[in-house]
Amino acid sequence: MVGYDPRMILAFRRRLPLALGLLALALAPTSASAAVWGSFDASRVNYEGGVLSVGEEHDQLRALITANGDSLAAGTPTLTANYLDGVDIFYTSLLNTNAAVLSNDEQAALASWVNAGGTLIVSADIFPLRFYESFTTQFGITGYVNTMGASATPVVDHPLTVGVTSLSVITQSAFTYGDDALMVYQADDGNVFMIVLEPDTGFCSGGRILVLGDHNLFTDSSINLADNTLGAQNMVEWAADPPGLGCDCGNGMLDPGEGCDDGNASSSDDCPASCQPATCGDGYVLAGVEACDDGDDDDTDACTSTCQPAACGDGFVQVDVEACDDANGVDTDACPGGCQLAACGDGYVFAGFEECDDGNGADGDGCTALCDFEGGESSSTGGGSSSTEGGASSDGGETGNTSDPETTGGPTGDNVDDTSSNGSASGTATMTEGSESGSASAEAGAETSAETSSEASGGSDGDTAGSDDVGGCGCDLDRRDAPTWLVLIVIAGVTRPRRARATTWSGRSAR
DSSP states (O other): OOOOOHHHHHHHHHHHHHHHHHHHHHSSOOTTTTEEOOOOOOOOOOOGOOTTTTTTHHHHHHHHHTTTOOOOOOOBBOHHHHHHHHHHEEEOOOOOOTTOOOOOOHHHHHHHHHTTTEEEEOOOOOOOHHHHHHHGGGGTTTEEEEEOEEEEEEEEEETTTTTTEEEEEEEEEEEEEEETTTTEEEEEESEEEEEEOOGGGTOSSSSSEEEEETTTSSSSEEEEEETTTEEEEHHHHHHHSSOOOOOTTSSOOOOTOOOOOOSSSSSSSSSSSTOOOOOOOOSSSSTTOOOOOSSSSOTSSSBOTSSSOOOSSSSSTTTTTTTOOOHHHHHHHOOTTTOOOOOOTSSSTTTTTSSSSSSSOOOOSSBBBSOOBBOOOOOSSTOOOOSHHHHHHHSSSOOOOOTTTTTOOOOOOOEEESTTTTTOOOOOEEOOOSTTTTOTTTTGGOOOOOOOTTTTSOOOOSOOOOOOOOOOOOOOOOOOTHHHHHHHHHHHHHHHHOOOOBBOOTTOOOO
């Protein structure tokens, strides 16, 4: 049999958590908002500082991009299919006034990339206008001209305009655009300043195009003017999000930008009206799988991020409904059933804090309004004090409940001593306990008499005080004014187990 080295097993066990962690990291999906930004290098840009990926002219824009979880690829001198395949967004930056327009190959590579879902952002300048036209003419955007606009304001509600009151313009170019574009900002001179082409506007190529009329808008020299910084942040977030609905969603054909297309209008099946595979959080309730879908990942509302209705015990605290939710099903901790914080009177016994909890605020029913046991009840059964009523001090016999020393009260314990005068062979010595409480305390001893079987008296029935068969002391236990210490000594002597002697059937002790 092949043996195993314990050291190898120990080393494996120590490294297993690390290995599992690395595996989980490798398998974890990347953030949906992460995108790679591309741009030209210094050979196609006005100056090296204007390069998006490294130039100091775009420090703040670059910071917004990385803060959104995105990254920047190194600049490229030429638009090629290979370069464009490695980026999600291409930003024109500050293009060189002397640079030639895009070549036919570059235009073809750009068109193919946009049709496959790429996002093109063109920040136009007042020169060289033909350079910008070579980017956008094939998408229906032409006619670049210089204008005198000094500011721009939103004209529609759009992710690009959220929170923006106005943008400050440095140098502006205006342009013409087709029906598949939407103007989102207009300059103060009445000219168009920013348009967007995307599936929601009827642009059905698969990708998106954003054209803005000032290439200085988001450079470090202008980004802090007016609401330019917020406008830049909106642009970054919009560009990183996936495109909207495909133009031909529902035609039964998988068009660019679509993840599925089943050709029907049902939004409760595997391919809803978004033409993206059904998933929790898409806003469509998938029949038989989801009970709800509110389109968000908020776990504090009525529909949790698991697309199940909020309920006590699901581990999510529903705002204004639950005070807690530990999802453990334990009713004795700080968050019991009902998902409200533990409190006296809620019907649940809070371990370590409450003795009882009967769910009401009433006293007199065994559990007080403070959730304590009433009347000093002991946790032991049987009630009363530890000395039970009628309890015998001997080894198991019952005794009568009377303080009269002449009343024996029934069977007694077998404290065997000398033969009694009535001829009984049992030789039973009986101690009758008096008070109903059964207490053998010195305080109760004033009302209690002890009857013993005296070896000396022989036929004594208990009317007179028996003499101590040990010390020969005639101690009158009937005296009510006997000192407490004396009563304790006598009781201790009487109840002390004695050595049993063997008896004969004739009632005489066998010696």
